[in-house]
Amino acid sequence: MATSPALPLTGRDLSVPALAVTVVLWASAFVGIRAITDVLSPGPMALGRLLAGFVALTLVVRPWRYPIPRGRTLGLTIVYGIIWFGAYNVALNAGETHLDAGTAALVVNVGPILIALLAGWLLKEGFPKPLLAGMAVAFAGVALIAASTGGGEGVETASTVGVVLCLAAAVFYAVGALTQKPTLATVPAGMSVWMACGIGALVCLPCSPGLVDELGSAGTSDVLWLVYLGVFPTAIGFTTWAYAMRRLSAGQVASTTYLVPVVATGISWLLLDEVPAPLAFAGGALCLLGVGITRWRPRRTVPTPA
Numbered sequence: 001m002a003t004s005p006a007l008p009l010t011g012r013d014l015s016v017p018a019l020a021v022t023v024v025l026w027a028s029a030f031v032g033i034r035a036i037t038d039v040l041s042p043g044p045m046a047l048g049r050l051l052a053g054f055v056a057l058t059l060v061v062r063p064w065r066y067p068i069p070r071g072r073t074l075g076l077t078i079v080y081g082i083i084w085f086g087a088y089n090v091a092l093n094a095g096e097t098h099l100d101a102g103t104a105a106l107v108v109n110v111g112p113i114l115i116a117l118l119a120g121w122l123l124k125e126g127f128p129k130p131l132l133a134g135m136a137v138a139f140a141g142v143a144l145i146a147a148s149t150g151g152g153e154g155v156e157t158a159s160t161v162g163v164v165l166c167l168a169a170a171v172f173y174a175v176g177a178l179t180q181k182p183t184l185a186t187v188p189a190g191m192s193v194w195m196a197c198g199i200g201a202l203v204c205l206p207c208s209p210g211l212v213d214e215l216g217s218a219g220t221s222d223v224l225w226l227v228y229l230g231v232f233p234t235a236i237g238f239t240t241w242a243y244a245m246r247r248l249s250a251g252q253v254a255s256t257t258y259l260v261p262v263v264a265t266g267i268s269w270l271l272l273d274e275v276p277a278p279l280a281f282a283g284g285a286l287c288l289l290g291v292g293i294t295r296w297r298p299r300r301t302v303p304t305p306a
Contacts, residue, residue: 007186007246015247018240019256025237027263030101031271032229033093039222040214042093043207045229048215050085050204052230053238054197060235061190068195073183077192080183081199084176089200091169098162100274102265106141106284107166109261112254113138113290114174130296138290144283180242181250189242197234258288 036045057063069077096104113134184192215223245253261284268274276284 007188013247015244018244019253021240022237022244023256023259024263025233025240026257027105027260028267029229029233029237030096030105030260030264031267032225032233033096034101034104034268034272034274036218036222036225037093037097039218040093040226041207041210042090042097043204044211044214045093045226046086046089047201047204047207047211048226049089049229049234050197050201052227053234054194054201054230056231056235057190057194057197057239061188061194063191063194066188066191069183069187073186076179076183077187077195078199080176080179081196082203083172083179085196085200086203088169088172088176090204091165091172095162095165095169098159099166100276101268101272102261102274103276103280103284104162104166105261105264106276106280106287107163108170108173109257109284110138110167110287110290111170111173111177112257114171115177115250115254118174118178130293134290134293134296136290137293138287141283141286141288141290144279144286177245177250177254181245184242184246189239189246192242193235193238196238258292261288 033045040048068074092104092108095107099107180192180196187195218226241253265276
């Protein structure tokens, strides 16, 4: 089976600024999705977003300059293109028809824990006690968020259905991130995202009649939001994510998304006047605490020489 040679790591490491860009753009995506859920349904919205990202990356990356990967790398690219760019977007869009942007971001942010869990199983990294304890705390937070949706203190559309859909999106996110990681050794970041956008768009292609119909009745601001989702959180945000993922571990990169719910809630409050219920904030704090526990490592004591 033919494999491409590994890409060298050259130039200055800009992983931290790249992740900062990813956090801001991904947080804004939750708000952008929420802003157009009344106009575009989940499947057509995902298709429009992926097509916009695909076109933008075609112009910038110029993929014809790079060889298409083969063998295992191509197989993994197809997998995360289907799961992360296709299924994740549809599930998240559907979830945000039932949840405000901040609450959706809080639920999806259990993804780093799922990444650690899958890494323990698939990559044989084991299941240390902090991982198991953190998972229990985080999922208690998710349960609290789900309970908050029935209290009438959040947005009118908040429901447990939205929590379940966003949990599904978190699973797709975790699987996609772990699947993408090994491909980045031989595929440039922009090329990786370009291929995934194309694969995700093919998965969502049956929604094209719905996209045409719904865009016909959409306003200018709705179309601009859709283009924004494709160009910024998708084309740019996923490329900066892939850039950092190639240089850091999956756990280190995923841990930076702890900040996404905070940023998403702030943007949602400013632009949409939506704030999660108080109980959802408490649940979100538990989620973040749980993720932090999974990353905890005891200090090793160095014996004092006699």
